Amino acid sequence: MNFRKSIIPAVILITLFTNVAFAQDDAAEESSAGVNVDLGFATIYNFRGFNTFQEDSQMDQNGAFFPSVTWSIADTGLYIGYWGAYQLSGNNIAANVTGALGHEQDLYLGYDKSFGADDMFTVSLAFTYFFYPFATGMDDDGEEIGNPSIIEPLVGFSVSTVVDLGLSLSYFAGVDDSTSGLTHLYIKPSIGKSISFGERFGLDMGFGAGFKVWKEDIDDNVVDLSFDFALPIALEGSLYAAPSVSLAWTNLEGVGAGNEYMVYGGLNIGADF
Numbered sequence: 001m002n003f004r005k006s007i008i009p010a011v012i013l014i015t016l017f018t019n020v021a022f023a024q025d026d027a028a029e030e031s032s033a034g035v036n037v038d039l040g041f042a043t044i045y046n047f048r049g050f051n052t053f054q055e056d057s058q059m060d061q062n063g064a065f066f067p068s069v070t071w072s073i074a075d076t077g078l079y080i081g082y083w084g085a086y087q088l089s090g091n092n093i094a095a096n097v098t099g100a101l102g103h104e105q106d107l108y109l110g111y112d113k114s115f116g117a118d119d120m121f122t123v124s125l126a127f128t129y130f131f132y133p134f135a136t137g138m139d140d141d142g143e144e145i146g147n148p149s150i151i152e153p154l155v156g157f158s159v160s161t162v163v164d165l166g167l168s169l170s171y172f173a174g175v176d177d178s179t180s181g182l183t184h185l186y187i188k189p190s191i192g193k194s195i196s197f198g199e200r201f202g203l204d205m206g207f208g209a210g211f212k213v214w215k216e217d218i219d220d221n222v223v224d225l226s227f228d229f230a231l232p233i234a235l236e237g238s239l240y241a242a243p244s245v246s247l248a249w250t251n252l253e254g255v256g257a258g259n260e261y262m263v264y265g266g267l268n269i270g271a272d273f
Contacts, residue, residue, distance in 0.1 A: 032238075034073065038270035040066035044262050045085055048186070048210050049224025049250025051262050052101060053087045058252075058262045062090035077112045100135035100148040100178065124156040124168075148178045166190040183215040204230040204242075224250040230268075238272040 045052040045064040053062040065088055070081035085104040087093045096102035110126035130150040156168035167189050174180040192206035210224040230244035249261040 033273050034071055034079075035273040036068075036070045036072070036270060037273070038066075038068045038070075038268055040068070040266065040268045041088075042066070042264055042266035044264035045087070046226075046246065046248050046262060046264065048212070048221065049226070049248050050221050052085075053090055053092070053096060055090055055092050057259055059259075060090070061264065062092075063088035077114075078110070079112075080107075080109050082107055097134050098136045100132040103134040104130060104132060106130050118160075120160045122156075122158045122160070124154070124158070126154040126156075128152045128154070146176070146178070148174075148176055150174050150179050150182065162193075164192040164194070166192070181216055185213040187211045187213075200234045202232045204228070204232060219251075220253050221250045224248065230266075240268075240270055240272075242268040244268070 042064050043061040044054075045062075051058045051060060053064060054060040055062065065086045066083065067086075068081060068083040070079055072079045083106040085102070085106075087096055087102045093102060106128055108126060108128040110124065112122055112124050114120075114122045128151070130152070132148045135146070135148055150172060152170050152172045154168055154170035156166060158164060158166040168187075170186045172182065172184050172186055174182045188208055188210040190206060190208035192204065194205075195203045197203070206226075206228040208226045208228075210226075212222050212224075214222070225248065227247040228244060229246070230242045232240060232242040234240050244266040245263070246266065247261065247263050252260050
């Protein structure tokens with residue numbers, strides 16, 4: 001199993017596209033069940049600087065579909081959800097599914113607590129379980145992979161001022177032989193800014209820098225950078241759309257600097273109920 005295998009933490013993706021506040025009437029807010037359904041599409045599946053579905057290079061545009069459902073439980077700060085990753089194009093779809101790269105399934109539980117003036121400070125706790133029930137390949141010893149799985153507890157802190165500043169710390173831990181080589185501590189500071197243009201349109205900009213402390217002696221994919229730009233649009237009722245463009249980079253051994261980055265587009269369509 002490739003140690004650079006990528007997994008997107010569902011918590012971050014949900015936060016990027018559903019935290020934009022558009023004006024809503026009080027009646028709609030009171031009747032909300034706290035459920036968000038989101039359909040995400042992207043030309044690259046990027047996780048922490050690595051193109052998961054690539055065949056030859058970081059710029060391979062093998063499309064991906066990311067469906068998710070999140071339930072925010074009343075005013076408790078708790079939420080639970082599901083997120084999946086499915087490859088849409090490329091000649092390596094079957095190989096990625098059997099090799100525990102495609103058809104990823106994520107279940108997550110989280111808690112956010114805001115405090116201070118205008119709730120400018122937020123502490124976040126989250127736990128994500130990643131698993132690959134369709135993996136049928138063999139590991140390096142010729143043993144069947146079975147159902148590879150990974151767990152990741154996360155703690156984060158953010159401050160919302162003129163810009164949004166964040167810092168998260170998580171431990172990405174493989175729980176079986178086929179995923180143990182992926183284990184690492186991940187530290188990510190970030191900065192973002194959201195701008196609203198009336199009640200329907202907005203602009204989200206974000207920059208993050210990730211640092212990995214690998215359990216094994218690995219020199220690849222230690223540092224990653226990401227730049228994200230999204231244009232959230234409030235549609236009729238609780239529907240929304242968010243086209244986006246992103247740039248990401250990570251250090252990779254044995255390739256030129258020009259092959260360490262990726263540029264890709266995305267679109268999220270969803271609704272709150």
